Amino acid sequence: MTTSRDFALAELLRVFPQVLVRGRAAQHVCAECNDICDHLAQRTWAQVTREFLSSNCDVLPLLSPEAYSAYLAAWLREALLCPDEGVATMVLINLGSSPPVSGFNAEQARVIISAAREIASGSIWGPDDEATERSIAAIEETWSRVPANPAGVTPSKR
Secondary structure (H helix, E strand, C coil): CCCHHHHHHHHHHHHCCCCCCCCCCECCCCHHHHHHHHHHCCCCHHHCCHHHHHHCCCCHHHECHHHHHHHHHHHHHHHHHCCCCHHHHHHHHHHCCCCCCCCCCHHHHHHHHHHHHHHHHHCCCCCCCHHHHHHHHHHHHHHCCCCCCCCCCCCCCC
16 A cells, blocks of 8 residues: 655655756765765765755755755755654755745646645644644645746656
């Protein structure tokens, strides 16, 4: 039987292409950003290790816009798999806090919103927690503004 989490994971695979980032994955030049770049180099989002994600749950804001759109699905996958861990908390915070949405299309945004709801429903606080409700509302507000086919964004393959 397919669960809602399984469906959300399948949707990530369906709408987020496996691409390599051409430039630096992290915008800054420092030891932490260099480690991020080293780990993500020559990897698609599905190849990013769970260990890396769990030990780097708070690095999404450090990613370049290109890397953010290429790798967000990896952090979403980890948050769906472990909704009570740090990755899930940080993903929900990041998704509603002015993330770089320009590299996404409307279908991807819909999947991001759906994944966020699923992450929230699996968390220890649950979807009815006041802070969780505010977080989901911010995510919906942010990501529902993504246009259907923004310039430079390739629609996902069906």
